[in-house]
Amino acid sequence: MGAALTGATACSPSGGTENSPETSSPTSSENSLASVDPCTVLSETELKSFGLKSPGSPAEPLPWTPGCDYLGDPIGLRLVKNTRETVASAEQKDTWATFERTTVNGRAAATAVTKGATQAETCDAMFDAGEGMIQVRATESRPPYTVDECAEALKIAKKVEPKVPEPV
Template sequence: MTAVTGAALLGMTGCSPGDITEDSSETTGAKPSDEVLAGVDPCGLLSDEELKSFGLETRGEPRSELPWAPGCYYAGEPVTARLEKNTRQTVASSEKRSVWASFDRTQVNGRAAASAVPNGATEARACVLMFDAGQGLIQVQTQEIRLPDDVDECAKALEIAEKVEPNVPEPA
């Protein structure tokens, strides 16, 4: 089950490096984003108490499939979660990508945000909630790992994102 979860979360990260770097107009140099988001550690965005309140383990596992999108994976029940900072995308640029089965604009504590389901993840019961931070974005990816299918993954991602948001820089 863990391998399936990891593969699904990897798929939500950006599907493949080619998908993210294809649109060079949106990735015209990550240096400013790197500076603004440099101090953001995806494994340090939530306290142990907050992690426990979401049913997540307090020890996150750093995972960086893409150099510009380091993340931290948390096993948990009823969902697993991955917190990720992305220095090459924003909510607006992410909306233009063709990797989403659905992409719905929303807000997280007043910030531009979106709730998205990656292509192929509708059956995997997974959701990505992203919001602008610095000159990039923060993603909260959740996936329900067990039946029955009674958890709203996007609602759970929004709950987590609302706790993460105060701990990251304002959009630049």
């Protein structure tokens, strides 16, 4: 449970502690995603509605990809901000087994499965935000593996989207 959260991710750096969805204009050269904390962007009630447990555990596989891992049932979640990539640049990577463009509340978005995760019951939903993107990775927690991970990741992405800055 949660082991499938590893793998190639397109993620981003951490920043301040402010968590206001209205903070959408970056100041000077600061990244507008700096105020987004992946461990506080969703409320406890929202997490519970997806079967996720609070609090999450901070995860930072790369300095520009801070995230937060949440255990849950039927899915586990890794929520990441990435200040080095957008959906368009992520699409160009050779790491995807599937990459399907979509929208999240009108923003450029995609669902994708990494080549190494095709049997891991894992799917990423990503959408443009600030000067980068937000990535939502849903991983099915246990058999019988009947959850549509991409659909779950998109549902969560739609809850996160109003709380993060508009793409720059």
